Amino acid sequence: MKHARVTWMGEAHDATERDGDLLLPDGRVARPDEVIWLPPLAPTERPRTILALGLNYPNHAKELAFKAPAEPLAFLKGPNALAGHRQVTHRPADARTMHYECELAVVIGRTAKRVPRGEAYDFVAGYTVANDYAVRDYLENWFRPNLRVKNRDGATPIGPWLVDRDDVSDPMSLELKTTVNGQVTQSGNTRDMIFGIPFLIEYFTSFMTLNAGDMILTGTPDGVVDCRPGDVVVTEIEGVGALMNTIA
Structure with missing residues (x-):
């Protein structure tokens, strides 16, 4: 559903x-x-923890001229960064480079602590699409993102749907696509993640507790381009949905 x-x-x-x-x-x-x-989450399930992955696709790491990480490169986001489908995201006036990032977002369904990899999907409520914009002008270095890069109010649209876990037969084999003003600019597949969903759930819950509504944004493939005011960006994931957002 x-x-x-x-x-x-x-x-x-x-x-x-x-x-x-x-x-x-x-x-x-x-x-x-x-x-x-x-954002397709009930008020009682607003995430307390939003984990986001950097460089989780080898081709994206390559296009940014970095080696693929040997362990998950993760950072935290605040709930105020989230926005809904068909909403506007603001590009800072001084930005020279603002990239979209089409990502599969995993929504946790119940308290998860020390979860074995083989049981990871039992703790998933469902999946949604995330567009994790990055204002790269503000990046201090690739391994310590400045808060202004990824935690701007309304700069991470998610949605439009939260799709039940059981309605996505294989989340590790989904096509991803981004269009800007109707032109395809990014394509990939979740099978190319360096660290897959079961690994990530096992890894994070080995040292921290995740709760219902918490989210893991699993990274983006290559093909990111600069977004300008007026651009209409659609990030789409097979079987999950097409998320539309406009830059202002």
């Missing part, structure tokens, strides 16, 4: 997908263009 959270007629609603429309719990149906899309 595909879940969403939207504002419609002045109120926030949980919703599910039905024939491309949004079915509300009381049976009313809203069209996608009638609502304001919110």
Whole structure:
């Protein structure tokens, strides 16, 4: 099942997908263009911890002129960085390079601590699409991202859907694609991750506890390009959804 959270007629609603429309719990149906899309997480499941991976695809590490990491290169993000589908992300006036990053986001479903790799998927609630914009002008160095690079308010759109774990048969074999103003600029497959989802869940929970609603953003393949004001960016993952965002 595909879940969403939207504002419609002045109120926030949980919703599910039905024939491309949004079915509300009381049976009313809203069209996608009638609502304001919110990050697809219930208020009680807003993430306390958002983990994001850097250089988790070897071809992306190569295009940035870095060696692939020997262990996960991770950093933390704040919840205020999240934005919904069809929302606007602001490019700083002094930015020279602002890259989109199409990423599969893993949403944790229950408390996870010291999870063996073979049981990792039992702790996953579902998956969504993330666009983890990076303002690379502010990068101090590749292995210590400045907060302004990745933690800007509204600079990490996610959605539109949270897709149940069991509806994604193999999250490690999904096509990723990004278009800018309708032109394909990035393509890849989750099978090319250096550190896959089971490994990451085992690795992170070996030293920290993850809770329901926490998220792991699993990195992006190569093909990132600069985004300018007015650009419409669509990050799409097979079976999960197409997330649209506009640069202002």
